[in-house]
Amino acid sequence: MSFIEQFPIVFDALNVGFIQTLKLFLITLVGALPLGLVISFGSMSKFKPLSAVVKTLVWVIRGTPLMLQLLVIYYLPGLVFHNNIWGSGEEGRFIASVTAFIINYACYFSEIYRGGIQAVPRGQQEAGQVLGLTKSQIFFKITLLQMVKNVLPPMSNEIITLVKDTSLARIIALQEIIWAGQAFMKGSQGIAGEIWPLFFTGLYYLVFSGVLTIVLGKLEKKLSYFRT
Amino acid sequence: MKMKKILAVIMAVLMIAVCFAGCGEDKEKTDMEYVKEKGKLVVGITDFEPMDYEDKDGNWIGFDADMAKAFAKYLGVEVEFVEINWDNKIMELDGKNIDCVWNGMTLTDEVKAGMDCSKPYCNNAQVIVVPADKADQYKTAADCKELTFAVEAGSAGKDQAVANELKYTEVLDQATALSEVAAGTCDAAIIDSLMAGAMIGEGTGYANLTYTASLNSEEYGVGFRKGSDLVAEFNMFFDAEVANGNVQKVAETYGVQEALIK
Numbered sequence: 312m313s314f315i316e317q318f319p320i321v322f323d324a325l326n327v328g329f330i331q332t333l334k335l336f337l338i339t340l341v342g343a344l345p346l347g348l349v350i351s352f353g354s355m356s357k358f359k360p361l362s363a364v365v366k367t368l369v370w371v372i373r374g375t376p377l378m379l380q381l382l383v384i385y386y387l388p389g390l391v392f393h394n395n396i397w398g399s400g401e402e403g404r405f406i407a408s409v410t411a412f413i414i415n416y417a418c419y420f421s422e423i424y425r426g427g428i429q430a431v432p433r434g435q436q437e438a439g440q441v442l443g444l445t446k447s448q449i450f451f452k453i454t455l456l457q458m459v460k461n462v463l464p465p466m467s468n469e470i471i472t473l474v475k476d477t478s479l480a481r482i483i484a485l486q487e488i489i490w491a492g493q494a495f496m497k498g499s500q501g502i503a504g505e506i507w508p509l510f511f512t513g514l515y516y517l518v519f520s521g522v523l524t525i526v527l528g529k530l531e532k533k534l535s536y537f538r539t
Numbered sequence: 540m541k542m543k544k545i546l547a548v549i550m551a552v553l554m555i556a557v558c559f560a561g562c563g564e565d566k567e568k569t570d571m572e573y574v575k576e577k578g579k580l581v582v583g584i585t586d587f588e589p590m591d592y593e594d595k596d597g598n599w600i601g602f603d604a605d606m607a608k609a610f611a612k613y614l615g616v617e618v619e620f621v622e623i624n625w626d627n628k629i630m631e632l633d634g635k636n637i638d639c640v641w642n643g644m645t646l647t648d649e650v651k652a653g654m655d656c657s658k659p660y661c662n663n664a665q666v667i668v669v670p671a672d673k674a675d676q677y678k679t680a681a682d683c684k685e686l687t688f689a690v691e692a693g694s695a696g697k698d699q700a701v702a703n704e705l706k707y708t709e710v711l712d713q714a715t716a717l718s719e720v721a722a723g724t725c726d727a728a729i730i731d732s733l734m735a736g737a738m739i740g741e742g743t744g745y746a747n748l749t750y751t752a753s754l755n756s757e758e759y760g761v762g763f764r765k766g767s768d769l770v771a772e773f774n775m776f777f778d779a780e781v782a783n784g785n786v787q788k789v790a791e792t793y794g795v796q797e798a799l800i801k
Contacts, residue, residue: 386627389634399581399621399636484624497714498588498737500595504744506718 312502320500321508328491329515335408335477335487340470342413347420355425372418377411378479384411385483401486408480412473419469427462428454460534467527471520488512570767571614574638579617582607583637585625585712588737589793590643602661602793603641606777609785613776625712626693629653632764639769640762643733645695647757655765657773659758660786662798664732665699666750668720668739674749677727680705686726689719696729699754705729714738721745729754733798758800 353365372380385407389395397403431454439449478489492509495502502508574580582604584591590603599620611618623631628644631637632654645663646656669677669686677683680703688707690697696716700707708725710716716728717738732753739745763769780786781801790796 382627382630386630386634386636389636390630393635395635397636399631400619401621403636482624483627484622486622493714494586496718497586497712499586499593500597502744503588503738504714504717504721506722 314507317502317505320502321495321505321511324491324494324500325488325508325512325515328486328488328512331405331485332474332477332487332515333519335405335412335480335485336474338409339412339416339473339477342409343416343420346413346417348424350417350421351424351428354421355428369418369421372415373422377415377476378482380415381408381411381480381483404480404483404485407483408485412477412480416469416473420466423462423465423469424458426465427458430461431457463527463531463534467524467531470527471523474520474523475516488515570638570764570769571772574769575614575616577616579619580607580611580614580639581619581621581637582611583623583628583631583640584620584642585622587643587734589733589795591620591641602790602795603643605789605792606780606786607639607641609780609789610773610776614772625691628762632762635764638763643731643759644762645731645757646760647695647698649693650760650762653765654762655767655770656760656762657770657777659760659800660777661733661759661795662756662800663695663759664753664756665696665729666732666735667752667754668717668728668730668735668748668750669726670720671747671749674751677751679752680754683727689716689725689728691716691730695755695757696731699729703754717745717748720748733795736794 350365350369354362354369356362356365385397385404388397397407435453435457436449439453444452477487480487481490484490489509489512492512495505495508497503568576584599584604586592587601589601591599591601592604594600604620607620608618621637623637623640628640632640640654643661643663644650646659650656667677667680667683677686683705686706688700688705689710690700690707691713692709692711694713696713697707697709707729708719710719713728713730713734716725716730719725720728732750735750737743739748739750761773763773777786786799787796790799
């Protein structure tokens with residue numbers, strides 16, 4: 312089969328894989344952004360047992376490879392508790408992947424948030440107290456926006472890393488774009504032993520992270536009108 | 540206030556524990572009852588021509604796939620094919636993500652230790668793959684001592700590389716081993732003869748590769764969970780299918796009739 316004949320078949324298959332990649336990316340982001348904030352509150356809590364538990368969690372998650380976490384989350388319930396909560400199909404693998412990614416990224420985000428919150432000068436909170444605002448009012452009306460501005464550059468970094476980390480989910484056979492590309496090495500839909508589809512997936516990652524870089528850069532510019 | 544928080548944390552942990560452990564498996568049920576109750580046989584595969592691969596419409600076909608469909612029909616359940624990561628096949632079985640591994644699986648010591656396997660149904664061999672223009676120099680394993688081989692991690696091919704004292708690098712799967720040779724990053728590879736027959740040579744993506752020496756002979760079987768009563772059921776089913784000529788017919792469709800064990 313010539314390249315011209317192969318291309319549409321490969322293109323379709325890679326698109327299907329890329330949609331999985333994109334879904335994993337977006338759902339992880341939607342889940343991990345707020346969860347990260349919750350975790351950062353936990354680790355900054357003045358209630359010691361809570362902050363100790365949360366800090367241990369962050370240590371474990373940041374201290375072990377995401378690939379291992381994927382394996383543990385997908386296989387452990389069935390192997391150890393004899394209760395496979397994920398099922399066997401593609402959907403269960405996807406939900407397990409999303410779970411692992413959200414927990415992992417929320418822990419990284421939480422540390423970035425913590426830095427962002429603690430970088431807001433203490434005087435700002437005191438000013439809020441003087442004005443008679445409650446704790447939550449101080450956070451949402453004074454601290455939050457300044458934190459968002461502080462954390463945007465490191466968050467952009469993490470978000471772009473996330474795009475590429477999604478490829479780790481293939482360890483539990485989630486059929487994302489790298490998997491789709493590799494299928495043509497083994498033989499799929501009449502195409503076997505072709506390496507170019509795998510390399511071609513790089514283009515998808517490049518374009519997507521390029522778009523993200525532009526969007527995040529614009530956002531950063533928009534927030535630069537006020538200085539902390 | 541503090542007590543409430545502690546209580547909340549404890550409750551959360553308990554709830555998670557109950558979630559995992561509470562609705563555990565029924566120990567009395569045999570594997571066959573479990574599969575029949577579920578109404579479907581989940582078959583773990585990888586993309587492996589000519590045993591399990593997708594046709595143009597995305598349906599799983601191949602010698603193993605067609606036999607698996609027949610076996611599911613015999614059990615009176617649906618069949619579901621799930622692509623797995625080959626490294627994790629025993630975990631997939633034990634965790635009940637799949638019910639059997641049926642994908643041209645060589646009965647190696649690792650496989651026999653981790654699963655209960657059916658009677659072998661197909662012969663296979665590990666063959667040496669080299670670039671076609673160098674095939675004359677490398678007729679036997681002894682000729683290949685100075686070459687670096689690519690082998691699939693944990694595969695029968697790797698065992699042969701060790702047994703023949705060849706230099707080797709472990710890679711992800713057999714297809715990757717082939718592309719290592721094609722790319723020149725390894726000098727040669729050791730893969731299944733059935734796969735080599737289907738994937739290399741003229742008219743394939745690896746037209747400039749060929750295979751020379753066979754290093755051993757080995758057998759394919761189907762893997763089930765340890766202690767599963769499906770093994771005996773499968774052996775009965777397969778004998779009957781051999782007797783009525785069905786196996787031969789399916790094998791001829793995919794060109795593997797030479798390798799069948801009758």
